[in-house]
Amino acid sequence: MRDAIPSLTIVVPCYNEAEAFIYCVDALKNILIDLISKQKIQENSHILFVDDGSKDNTWLQIKQAAGQSSYVQGIKLSRNRGHQTALIAGLSAVDTDVCISIDADLQDDTKCIEQMIDKYIQGNDIVYGVRNDRSTDSFFKRNTANIFYGSMSAMGVNQVENHADYRLLSKRALAALLEFKEQNLYIRGLIPLLGFHSDKVFYTREERIAGESKYPLKKMLALAIEGVTSLTVTPLRLICGMGFLTCFLSFLAIIYILIAKFSGHAVEGWTSVIISIFFLSGVQLLSLGVIGEYIGKIYMETKQRPKFFIDEKTND
Structure with a gap:
């Protein structure tokens, strides 16, 4: 059990999320305000948006939100580097006790953030957000996801099934993750290698709040190849x-x-x-x-x- 109230950074990679941004920032701000009022996180907790070289006005919206609220911060990458690199860029800028990464499309249940904080207070350094219901996915998306996780497991990649990049990391777990210096990143395969005490929270995958998916079949295949060739021979x-x-x-x-x-x-x-x-x-x-x-x-x-x-x- 941990006695001290942690400070929290919510890291949100964004690429062309102009349509979903307003919904995302409002939902996450409400979560922060609620957790602060319950004295589960400190008042200096905030959301860190990472603009991955968006071509729309995502960065403009991030700057406007940061100017209107002390709970919002943002960084803009010089060019599009991909989701995994954008996530690492955001995690590298974290200076709080814990961080939680989540995508801007709000398909991951934001209510699990409080459960993750509770599990951190119980002594866990890593808390995985795991989807236990993909009924909102299309038949194609659902079955290709199952093939993806099955193939990765067969190839010897150690990862949590139905877990993407929705997770909590403590300060020491994050420091350990940043020790990995490779260029070819597959973060969800690196996290289990850290070995710190971990737990899971389960949730139902929601439909995308707005905009289009940034992970079509082509990118899913590229991610699978990246994971296999980066983590196993x-x-x-x-x-x-x-x-x-x-x-x-x-x-x-x-x-x-x-x-x-x-x-x-x-x-x-x-x-x-x-x-x-x-x-x-x-x-x-x-x-x-x-x-x-x-x-x-x-x-x-x-x-x-x-x-x-x-x-x-x-x-x-």
């Missing part, structure tokens, strides 16, 4: 296994061909040869593609480039 091991299997099948084929040759039953034709060439060529190209993905990540990591640049802050 299972694909490389699969290539090794596939190589052994191919060699074994080729060895059997050689024995069969020699037996047929010496018994006088060899059948002339190109079918088997062509099939073999195409099969082995496909295996080689696939293997080179997977290996190339890993080599590309090594190349990017060795450059040690900055993950982001902050263009503007609301308190400048």
